[in-house]
Amino acid sequence: MTDQQQYNNLRQVNQYKVEYKNHIYTVSQVRSESTSRESGKYESNTESDTEKTENPKIEKKGSFKEIVELLKLLKGEWSTLSFAFACLMFSSAVSMLFPSIMGKIIDTAKPDESNNEELGDFVIPKTIEIFSHNIPINVFYGSLICIFAFGSLANFGRIVLLRKVGERVMAKLRVDIERNIFFQSSKFWDKYKSGDLISRLVNDSTVVTKSVTQNVSDGLRSTISGFVGIGMMLTISVKLTGYMFLIFPVLVFIALVFGRRVKKVSREIQHQLGSLTKVSEEQFSFVKTIQSFNNENYEVAKFQKEVKKLYDLSIYEGRLNGYFYSGNGFIGNTFLVCLLSVGVWMVRQGELSIGELSSYLMYTIYSASSVYSLSNFYSELMKGVGASERVFELLKLKPDIDPYAGKKITVDGDIVFKNINFSYPTRSNHQVFNNFNLELKKGDHVCLVGPSGCGKSSVTQLLLRSYEPNSGKILINNTDLSELSLANFREQVGIVQQEPMLFSGTLKENIVYGRRDVCDEDIAKVCDLANCTTFINNFPDKLDTMIGSKGTQLSGGQKQRIALARTLLLGAKVPPETLKTIDNPNIIGADGRILLGPSVLLLDEATSALDAHSEEAIKKTLGLRQSVGLTTISIAHRLSTISMSNRVIVFSQHGEIVDDGLFNNMIGNPDSELNKLLNKSLDGKHTESDIIDKTEKVE
Numbered sequence: 099m100t101d102q103q104q105y106n107n108l109r110q111v112n113q114y115k116v117e118y119k120n121h122i123y124t125v126s127q128v129r130s131e132s133t134s135r136e137s138g139k140y141e142s143n144t145e146s147d148t149e150k151t152e153n154p155k156i157e158k159k160g161s162f163k164e165i166v167e168l169l170k171l172l173k174g175e176w177s178t179l180s181f182a183f184a185c186l187m188f189s190s191a192v193s194m195l196f197p198s199i200m201g202k203i204i205d206t207a208k209p210d211e212s213n214n215e216e217l218g219d220f221v222i223p224k225t226i227e228i229f230s231h232n233i234p235i236n237v238f239y240g241s242l243i244c245i246f247a248f249g250s251l252a253n254f255g256r257i258v259l260l261r262k263v264g265e266r267v268m269a270k271l272r273v274d275i276e277r278n279i280f281f282q283s284s285k286f287w288d289k290y291k292s293g294d295l296i297s298r299l300v301n302d303s304t305v306v307t308k309s310v311t312q313n314v315s316d317g318l319r320s321t322i323s324g325f326v327g328i329g330m331m332l333t334i335s336v337k338l339t340g341y342m343f344l345i346f347p348v349l350v351f352i353a354l355v356f357g358r359r360v361k362k363v364s365r366e367i368q369h370q371l372g373s374l375t376k377v378s379e380e381q382f383s384f385v386k387t388i389q390s391f392n393n394e395n396y397e398v399a400k401f402q403k404e405v406k407k408l409y410d411l412s413i414y415e416g417r418l419n420g421y422f423y424s425g426n427g428f429i430g431n432t433f434l435v436c437l438l439s440v441g442v443w444m445v446r447q448g449e450l451s452i453g454e455l456s457s458y459l460m461y462t463i464y465s466a467s468s469v470y471s472l473s474n475f476y477s478e479l480m481k482g483v484g485a486s487e488r489v490f491e492l493l494k495l496k497p498d499i500d501p502y503a504g505k506k507i508t509v510d511g512d513i514v515f516k517n518i519n520f521s522y523p524t525r526s527n528h529q530v531f532n533n534f535n536l537e538l539k540k541g542d543h544v545c546l547v548g549p550s551g552c553g554k555s556s557v558t559q560l561l562l563r564s565y566e567p568n569s570g571k572i573l574i575n576n577t578d579l580s581e582l583s584l585a586n587f588r589e590q591v592g593i594v595q596q597e598p599m600l601f602s603g604t605l606k607e608n609i610v611y612g613r614r615d616v617c618d619e620d621i622a623k624v625c626d627l628a629n630c631t632t633f634i635n636n637f638p639d640k641l642d643t644m645i646g647s648k649g650t651q652l653s654g655g656q657k658q659r660i661a662l663a664r665t666l667l668l669g670a671k672v673p674p675e676t677l678k679t680i681d682n683p684n685i686i687g688a689d690g691r692i693l694l695g696p697s698v699l700l701l702d703e704a705t706s707a708l709d710a711h712s713e714e715a716i717k718k719t720l721g722l723r724q725s726v727g728l729t730t731i732s733i734a735h736r737l738s739t740i741s742m743s744n745r746v747i748v749f750s751q752h753g754e755i756v757d758d759g760l761f762n763n764m765i766g767n768p769d770s771e772l773n774k775l776l777n778k779s780l781d782g783k784h785t786e787s788d789i790i791d792k793t794e795k796v797e
């Protein structure tokens with residue numbers, strides 16, 4: 099397996115382990131967003147950070163450099179493109195032959211007794227002069243039909259080949275962007291909104307690809323037509339062509355001025371499309387919340403505001419197009435009439451035949467439309483350049499951490515947080531941990547408790563290496579986490595969060611999401627361990643029941659249990675000697691893994707929606723984890739959940755550990771910090787961070 103494949107598979111595996119609150123995205127996004135539950139307090143701050151990133155100051159480069167960068171997207175397609183361009187040249191040459199042929203045919207209308215043949219009432223010429231050769235008329239028309247047929251064939255080839263190249267480039271571009279995005283850390287996901295990313299992936303990549311395939315082909319066709327046309331015009335009349343050149347500088351000037359403006363407005367339109375997608379994506383995700391607040395009209399108005407901005411920009415672009423095309427049309431038509439008058443005068447002087455003037459005028463129209471198309475090509479290219487800035491920004495992203503670099507270890511020892519100082523990158527002035535120290539023993543079931551926003555989830559974020567501490571170390575089996583292979587480490591750590599991320603599909607598809615190669619017996623075992631079996635069997639379709647987008651057709655508690663089953667199925671690999679000591683066949687998978695989740699399991703309020711009966715069943719499962727030496731770190735607000743663990747760590751509001759001990763000792767001591775925290779909440783003094791209040795809401 100190549101590194102890239104491993105990378106891809108690994109990223110998939112990591113995704114399975116994560117339960118996300120509201121959206122379906124990547125591990126890092128899940129992690130970052132899960133920690134922003136209290137972000138309301140800092141909304142304006144976060145928003146400004148986000149805005150800064152969504153409308154980044156793009157490094158100004160010369161257009162030529164940008165165009166070269168754009169053309170680099172065609173790497174690997176040059177052979178197909180060359181063939182397409184050969185077809186293009188041939189079909190263009192055939193088209194350009196037409197005015198000349200037409201002139202020759204018109205000139206056969208001249209009475210020439212010696213070359214005429216009578217056919218009934220018709221008088222037709224016997225031969226026609228082409229390049230100083232007299233060709234029999236039937237050979238001439240026969241050859242013409244053949245040439246036109248080959249020209250059409252070449253045109254067909256050009257269209258199909260270019261479409262193929264375009265679709266291939268677009269597909270590659272989209273996959274490259276998607277891959278790059280998926281490997282970004284939480285820092286990235288804290289800054290970018292998914293709607294904007296989707297817009298870049300779908301809209302911007304289409305504009306970019308079109309600008310370098312269809313547009314380049316049209317540009318090339320126009321260039322060929324332009325040059326051949328002017329060449330033919332020169333062979334017909336140098337004098338008339340001299341007059342025609344007077345209009346060129348005017349057209350080029352208009353095209354340049356227009357192109358610059360189009361590039362600017364195109365970039366703004368792409369940004370606005372991103373904002374629009376972002377707003378609608380968020381609205382669709384939270385439709386139930388919107389409806390529960392009766393805020394449908396408010397949200398429609400918000401969307402309308404974005405639509406209006408897009409509308410204004412598009413109208414402005416339309417106006418620019420209108421000025422450009424109508425201006426060009428006016429100048430072109432006026433000039434053509436002038437040229438015709440001069441041509442007619444030259445025919446009278448005997449300098450041109452009528453056929454030659456007709457050919458000349460057709461070449462003028464061809465060349466004028468080529469210049470016209472070339473300016474269109476330029477504006478389309480500028481559109482591509484505008485959109486490419488947003489696409490290349492994502493293509494150039496590098497993952498903060500190479501998941502394969504570093505040591506591979508078996509995570510089966512203690513976890514130590516040593517002198518950790520930490521603030522989130524998007525909010526660097528807010529210190530979450532100040533010289534934070536914590537030691538977790540292998541096989542412990544530890545529960546982190548404390549007021550809302552004190553940093554409990556941040557502990558899991560640091561452990562998952564979604565964020566790096568500003569200073570200090572996290573040691574896993576005495577090895578610095580930053581020295582470990584992230585991929586290898588994350589294979590051995592799983593997280594289940596309060597709002598489970600379930601995909602649309604069946605229950606079974608969701609449960610096996612992390613390991614598709616498991617047998618039905620193993621699925622049945624984890625369903626039992628996560629207390630899912632009864633409710634699954636109550637559904638007519640059992641494990642094949644469809645659960646809707648994000649699992650909306652399940653209750654909160656059912657979602658949490660399915661999410662837990664999915665993580666349990668990941669299993670832990672234990673040494674054979676440990677396996678021999680386990681006499682419970684219900685927790686051993688077909689491949690010898692312990693079906694109790696990975697070596698380290700993080701439960702971030704993962705059972706908050708469960709009823710007492712389910713919670714009791716999960717408690718048993720977590721007890722089994724402890725008995726086989728697997729580490730569990732849970733975050734809880736409910737006493738019943740806290741009581742599942744043997745060790746409790748109480749945090750202060752400022753991320754300091756104020757108590758650390760056995761649950762039984764703490765709960766038995768009325769002066770313990772745990773009891774103070776619970777009593778404080780019961781007093782109702784701290785309603786916003788009230789742990790009981792939170793519990794009641796969920797229940």
Ligand SMILES: Nc1ncnc2c1ncn2[C@@H]1O[C@H](COP(=O)(O)OP(=O)(O)OP(=O)(O)O)[C@@H](O)[C@H]1O
Nearest residue numbers: 130133134136522525530550551552553554555556
């Ligand atoms: N991605 C983030 N970017 C910036 N700040 C964040 C981020 N996630 C969390 N925070 C902030 O870090 C602090 C600690 O948050 P954390 O989620 O760890 O608290 P918590 O104790 O788990 O809270 P709760 O019990 O409400 O879940 C909070 O002030 C929070 O606003």
